[in-house]
Amino acid sequence: MRWYPLAREECKALLSSKGVWLLALALLLWTYRPSYDTWDGLGPDMTIGFVQFGAGLLLPLAAVVLGYQAIVGDRTSGSLTFVLGLPLTRGEILAGKLVGRTAAIAIPAVLSFVAVTVLGAVQYGLFSPLRYLAVLAVTLVYVTVLVSIVVSVSALVERTTTAAATLFVGLILIFELAWQFLSVTLYSRLTGVPVDPSNPPAEGGLFLLARLSPSGAYNTVTNWILDVGNSADFHNSVLQERQPNVNTNVLVVETTFDPGTVPPYLHEAGGLLVLAAWGLVPLAIAYYRFSRGDLT
Template sequence: MRWYPLAREEARALLRSKGVWLLALVLLLWTYRPSYTVWNELGPDMTVGFLQFAGGIVVPIAAVILGYRSIVGERASGSLKFLLGLPLTRGEILLGKLVGRLAGIAIPAFLALGIVTVAGVVQYGLFSPLRYLAVFAVTALYFLALVSIVISVSAIVRRTTTAAATLFIGFILILEIFWQMFVPGIYSRLTGVPVNPYDPPAEGGLFLMDRLSPTGAYNVATNGILDAGNSAWHHSSAISVLRPGHSSNALAVGEAFDPGTAPLYLHEAGGIVILVAWIVTSLSIAYHRFDGGDLG
């Protein structure tokens, strides 16, 4: 594993920075969000749901801020040529950067989530350990998807400003913050099917499009584990939208489709497939461009 020393140095550099520990502090405040509605549905497993709130906007923004310069910054400063002088292939450099940044972000984040978990147990009692481990595993996969996207963009572009603009505008704003707001209009334009998000049609393509973002896919998978509803929105919204008499623009499969009629590709496990697709696709493109491109 010739890439390991590079990954170790990347992780150490991040862990020595204030940014990752600020992320941990924000996660402490952001994820501990008890709710009577969620408690009534999940009971003590509400604590497991706290982990899912890490899939809000905090971790994607942190991944971009802490990772967008990882490769393009070294290209701009000229230090990438030093790395190329080491007995490492370009693929190993890409892997070392990926693993190092992932570890540097995940360690403080999971430490914060561990503290939140302890607080939840003290306040609300013991939860299902299997459900917790499953959500934890999907959360780790989600972190990998986010870091893969950020590192890939950093490897492909030539300027730090291009990396920042691509990630903050294309990824954070469009794909993470506003995507689910755009989906009904985009789908209606593409298909001619009118979409009222408060009374969505039973259109498989609409619901598939709604869960294509990394966070949407993560929410689908973890909602399935929590048994909180098949939705790309976080579990508290998914639970609320399925309550009788409640109106919400959160798309939930159980609200639009009769039991047993939803397409197979809308199964909650599809969220994991989408996350893996983001990882494989982004890293494949990055490897192709980084391995064969001019790094001068």
């Protein structure tokens, strides 16, 4: 635990800035989104769905804005020389950066979610505490994965502008905002199978590809906990797709596959493996580069 003092300082520095509290305010204002369709599908557990919705849209942006300078910022400012002079291995430096920045994002996020939860419970009644705790736990894992990706990119590049551009284009635009659309297009190009998202074929590869982004994996797992359907989209969109005589562009296993024909690899638990891969693989690559390169 020699990395703990570094993690504490990273967390304190971010918590003393305005950015994390602007995140808390944004989550508070954005997360509370009741709707009749969601109430019909979840009842009081609609409050738990607020957490998924807020996390899926704002936490990736917060991780990038608050974390992209984690390593490369120290390099460009020259303070990395001091950090490398501490009695820490480079792996411990990465761990301190990761844990400290994860905590700094998780603390205001959890406070906002708790405030929204109290409001939802007062307005719509008591929800399932076990489901709530499970969704909150997966959300904290999701935050850790996002920060791991951001810190890893920050350790791999040489300029802050490169880190920011890579993360905004790659993580935010491609994997978080556009992946559900891009996965359909990519699958059609790779397989030659035309896909109409409003009437998708029962192709396991198509559904697997849609949940390979961090947000897709997160939604898949939290939808499983909420018991709304096997899908990588937000729970409210899944509930709409599952209504009679309603067709959307949302890929939902239950409305596409016949019972007993769903491939085992589409089980919702696979989302946890995808999250683990996103959290560990970039970090392993960053550790390899960080531990061997001259980064000062």
